[in-house]
Amino acid sequence: MVDPVFIGIAGDSGAGKSTFVKDIATLLGKDKVRTISFDDYHSLDRVERKAVGITPLHPRANNLGLAIEHLFLLKQGKKVLKPVYDHSTGNFGDPEWVVPMPYIICEGLHPFFFKSLAELYDMKVYYDTEMDLKFNWKVKRDTAERGYTVEQVAKEIRLRQRDIRNFVEPQCALADIIIKLKISKNSSSAIGVDWKEPVDDPWIRKCLKSCNFDNWKCFTEWHAGRKMNVFGIYDDLNQEQLKELSGIFSISRDLLSKVQEKEVVPYRTMLLLFAARIKQIRAAKDKDNEVVLKNAV
Amino acid sequence: MPFSRIVYKPEYEELEKKALIIRKNVIKMIGKAQSGHPGGSLSCVDILTALYFRILRISPKYPKDPERDRFVLSKGHAAPALYATLAETGFIPYEWLDDLRKFGSPLQGHPDMKKVPGVEMSTGSLGQGLSVGVGMALAAKIFESGYRVFVLLGDGECQEGQVWEAAMSASHYKLTNIVAIVDRNRLQIDGCTEDVMGIDPIGAKWKAFGWTVIEVDGHDFLELIPALEAISYTSKPTAIIANTVKGKGVCFMENNVDWHGKAPKQDQLEEALKGFDEIEFMESEDVSLDSKN
Numbered sequence: 001m002v003d004p005v006f007i008g009i010a011g012d013s014g015a016g017k018s019t020f021v022k023d024i025a026t027l028l029g030k031d032k033v034r035t036i037s038f039d040d041y042h043s044l045d046r047v048e049r050k051a052v053g054i055t056p057l058h059p060r061a062n063n064l065g066l067a068i069e070h071l072f073l074l075k076q077g078k079k080v081l082k083p084v085y086d087h088s089t090g091n092f093g094d095p096e097w098v099v100p101m102p103y104i105i106c107e108g109l110h111p112f113f114f115k116s117l118a119e120l121y122d123m124k125v126y127y128d129t130e131m132d133l134k135f136n137w138k139v140k141r142d143t144a145e146r147g148y149t150v151e152q153v154a155k156e157i158r159l160r161q162r163d164i165r166n167f168v169e170p171q172c173a174l175a176d177i178i179i180k181l182k183i184s185k186n187s188s189s190a191i192g193v194d195w196k197e198p199v200d201d202p203w204i205r206k207c208l209k210s211c212n213f214d215n216w217k218c219f220t221e222w223h224a225g226r227k228m229n230v231f232g233i234y235d236d237l238n239q240e241q242l243k244e245l246s247g248i249f250s251i252s253r254d255l256l257s258k259v260q261e262k263e264v265v266p267y268r269t270m271l272l273l274f275a276a277r278i279k280q281i282r283a284a285k286d287k288d289n290e291v292v293l294k295n296a297v
Numbered sequence: 298m299p300f301s302r303i304v305y306k307p308e309y310e311e312l313e314k315k316a317l318i319i320r321k322n323v324i325k326m327i328g329k330a331q332s333g334h335p336g337g338s339l340s341c342v343d344i345l346t347a348l349y350f351r352i353l354r355i356s357p358k359y360p361k362d363p364e365r366d367r368f369v370l371s372k373g374h375a376a377p378a379l380y381a382t383l384a385e386t387g388f389i390p391y392e393w394l395d396d397l398r399k400f401g402s403p404l405q406g407h408p409d410m411k412k413v414p415g416v417e418m419s420t421g422s423l424g425q426g427l428s429v430g431v432g433m434a435l436a437a438k439i440f441e442s443g444y445r446v447f448v449l450l451g452d453g454e455c456q457e458g459q460v461w462e463a464a465m466s467a468s469h470y471k472l473t474n475i476v477a478i479v480d481r482n483r484l485q486i487d488g489c490t491e492d493v494m495g496i497d498p499i500g501a502k503w504k505a506f507g508w509t510v511i512e513v514d515g516h517d518f519l520e521l522i523p524a525l526e527a528i529s530y531t532s533k534p535t536a537i538i539a540n541t542v543k544g545k546g547v548c549f550m551e552n553n554v555d556w557h558g559k560a561p562k563q564d565q566l567e568e569a570l571k572g573f574d575e576i577e578f579m580e581s582e583d584v585s586l587d588s589k590n
Contacts, residue, residue: 081527
């Protein structure tokens, strides 16, 4: 029986969650990862939402009870039949089976909106992207893939600001990691990354102890009512710097071998860190299970 | 009228036990009547158990509640399974089961809605059940009622043209409250369905008619029940292709077309019942082993 590692990724629509999830899946090995998009748990289709007058950001437009039930079943190693929301038509497609895999990544607007949901995850990430970046990405995606016009997207973004503040951003307070993408002039990709973890989190504290503070940008700041240790990645790294980084965060060799570029952009570095982090969780879990098995025998 | 709904939801293991009791009763009934259809009845027992004990919002106290869920057994020759399930649910007394197919008895070879409480439609002439189901689902939509309609079809039955007319109209009227379950046991009275009149690929056919298709193992509650519950999150009618084994549960009837419409003789009946006892014993053994660990 598989005992999956649950990873929740919350963030505003258009923050870049699905791209992040896709890239993480390639790093970890696609056969080991199952992604569940919480968009599939919309309870109303596009026409119905318009009739009722709520945005998909409202928890009421989502069948979160079903999501809780499904995650519980997956945790027990059972397979579930998940609904499928089709973004191109705004309607529901054929449901599909989800089998437990070593890593289950849940991404969406409310993956840990309720406490009972939040307790299920081994790792909760709030994906925070600066407004300017987000606007450009969302316009690009929604006009190309989801059949909206630019004006519609701009209007939608304005309309949903209130719901974002009320229903999505509060999840920040429950997250284990906050990943903030922001504009950085130093990098070739123009995107820098802040990796924030609460100061009481042992992982980052331990890692930062062995960190040479002259080479890396580490500082503390207050975010959503908690004091955070921030690890900033704003520059492109060469392979030597990457090696130093892998020393600090104990990134395994097979992961490092997957990143072969000369200049590693901050986004890729962050992916590497994240993959290393959840691989460590997986390893800890396997060890626990081994002990349990030994005791049983 | 009170809201009719079975609130108590038995767990999967309990459902397996119920299915075993129903299977035993089916064999006993047919053995006693010395005529009937054991093969198709045994293959759909698990589907009926899942429906009656987990899915359907019905109450034996109010069999005519207008808000109840409807179940139409389109493959009417599987009536013994339906009768045994109804007795287990409490719609009809157990004593009735002894009089299967007897003159004057309410339990005839094919179900009769006028005589048996809990039977929604008199069926038996194959191919008509889905049409009736579509009518019921359409009525629910017109009267803005919340009930759902479940229709159990045989796979040989899908050779009937009327089934596909009904399938077409269900998707035309966008009936999201109807589920067609196909008992795909791959055998019919004259042999293998693919030899008589091939219906594969059956899932693709339903899909082409505008239905949501879910393929499941028809003897596994872990797949059946989620599939039956999936009605709430699609915007199309749902077709469930349940892959089953004809004559499931009795070793000499399994996948044997001879047992489509033949009653077991006295010695065969005893052998079958002995087989059920063995299954029961093995299951109880499993439980005791688990508790030791």
